Amino acid sequence: MRTQVAIIGGGPSGLLLSQLLNRAGISTVVLERKSRDYVLARIRAGVLETGLVNLLREAGAGARMDREGHLHDGCHLAQNGRMFRVDFKEACGKQVMVYGQTEVTRDLYDAQDAIGATVIHDAEDVALHDLTGSPYVTWTDATGTHRLDCDFVAGCDGFHGVSRQAIPDTVRTEFEKVYPFGWLGILSRTPPVEDELIYAAHDRGFALASMRNPQLSRYYIQVPLTDKVEDWSDEAFWTEFRARMPEDVAARLVTGPSIEKSIAPLRSFVSEPMRWGKLFLCGDAAHIVPPTGAKGLNLAASDVHYLYEGLTAHYRGDDRGIDAYSQRALARIWQAMRFSWSLTTMMHRFPGATDYERRMQDADLALLERSATARALLAENYTGLPY
Numbered sequence: 001m002r003t004q005v006a007i008i009g010g011g012p013s014g015l016l017l018s019q020l021l022n023r024a025g026i027s028t029v030v031l032e033r034k035s036r037d038y039v040l041a042r043i044r045a046g047v048l049e050t051g052l053v054n055l056l057r058e059a060g061a062g063a064r065m066d067r068e069g070h071l072h073d074g075c076h077l078a079q080n081g082r083m084f085r086v087d088f089k090e091a092c093g094k095q096v097m098v099y100g101q102t103e104v105t106r107d108l109y110d111a112q113d114a115i116g117a118t119v120i121h122d123a124e125d126v127a128l129h130d131l132t133g134s135p136y137v138t139w140t141d142a143t144g145t146h147r148l149d150c151d152f153v154a155g156c157d158g159f160h161g162v163s164r165q166a167i168p169d170t171v172r173t174e175f176e177k178v179y180p181f182g183w184l185g186i187l188s189r190t191p192p193v194e195d196e197l198i199y200a201a202h203d204r205g206f207a208l209a210s211m212r213n214p215q216l217s218r219y220y221i222q223v224p225l226t227d228k229v230e231d232w233s234d235e236a237f238w239t240e241f242r243a244r245m246p247e248d249v250a251a252r253l254v255t256g257p258s259i260e261k262s263i264a265p266l267r268s269f270v271s272e273p274m275r276w277g278k279l280f281l282c283g284d285a286a287h288i289v290p291p292t293g294a295k296g297l298n299l300a301a302s303d304v305h306y307l308y309e310g311l312t313a314h315y316r317g318d319d320r321g322i323d324a325y326s327q328r329a330l331a332r333i334w335q336a337m338r339f340s341w342s343l344t345t346m347m348h349r350f351p352g353a354t355d356y357e358r359r360m361q362d363a364d365l366a367l368l369e370r371s372a373t374a375r376a377l378l379a380e381n382y383t384g385l386p387y
């Protein structure tokens, strides 16, 4: 089998890249280790920057998002019960789209079906070969071993994938920061407590009120890394969540049974470079951000944008885009890393923090409440830097 671009991983990065390339007349094959149902059962974040919204439309996968997604003009920040609003529209003229990543992935699968793209599921033991020469990919399934020859490989296989490991250690540098806490998240069929997201710093720990639609809420609380999901009954979650929200918000919270409950550790991670020979990394394969800034999926989208531009130009005879890919993608990634780190640092309670460090967090939040300049900086980063 032969294709122009072999794409490893059928998550949002791989599917979006495949969809855009196919529509530009460039052939792809997506190799995904799991089943489609498995991929679609993952619950992830749900705040889309304008750049991603536009890419989905360009990919012909934006219709349902435009019907069912919700544009938000701002969000709320709270500090020990005191709440104020950051008006994105006023601060930087931009908005974000609230629409679940699971729905984005579903729409991309439907769009791939509609154009007859090749997505191979349950591909085991994917291996990348001859990445600096004539690249090819091998994998196995119940019928045996298969080989796919290609011009390029796009490694869109997430943090635990194989693509990043195909870059030799001597070439690769990894940067990592692990935070000493996680987020316990629940999804519940209840009306969201507020029209916009609430990011709440509290002495008991951080909490976030988010949503998927008017009947579906997504809430999180900061928990120690040693906590297990089984330790948290729904009742215990709601009690703790309420305690971290401003009183009036807590009073109108509608609770109900959780339909999903999980704990995610917080980390920042970057692997450089993002290109080696004919291999390009996209999305979580190359970088992870803590969820506080809602940047994970959006960074995957900007990588896809740069790679899509680079590859389409390559097939027109211009290699400048693919040669600059790693540098362009990383410049934007480090800005989002900085933003996610600063928001995480400001909003969470760190075990062992000094009183001085606690006062700095309060001062950072007070600065945002007082200064339109500070809010503009937050809004510009939260709604997404231009590509």
Ligand code: APR
Binding pocket: 008, 009, 010, 011, 012, 013, 014, 031, 032, 033, 034, 039, 044, 045, 101, 123, 126, 156, 157, 158, 159, 160, 161, 162, 282, 283, 284, 285, 289, 295, 296, 297, 298, 300
């Ligand atoms: N072979 C084939 N597929 C693989 C392999 C492998 N060895 N390893 C992982 N995969 C698949 C996973 O099963 C998954 O479906 O690659 C896909 C990677 O998808 P994601 O982890 O969702 O990563 P990505 O597509 O880059 O999505 C962007 O940003 O912060 C996040 O939550 C956000 O998941 C989102 C991500």
Ligand code: PHB
Binding pocket: 044, 045, 046, 047, 197, 210, 211, 218, 291, 292, 293, 294
């Ligand atoms: C979510 O809705 O799951 C969500 C929203 C914003 C974040 C993180 C997660 O910063």
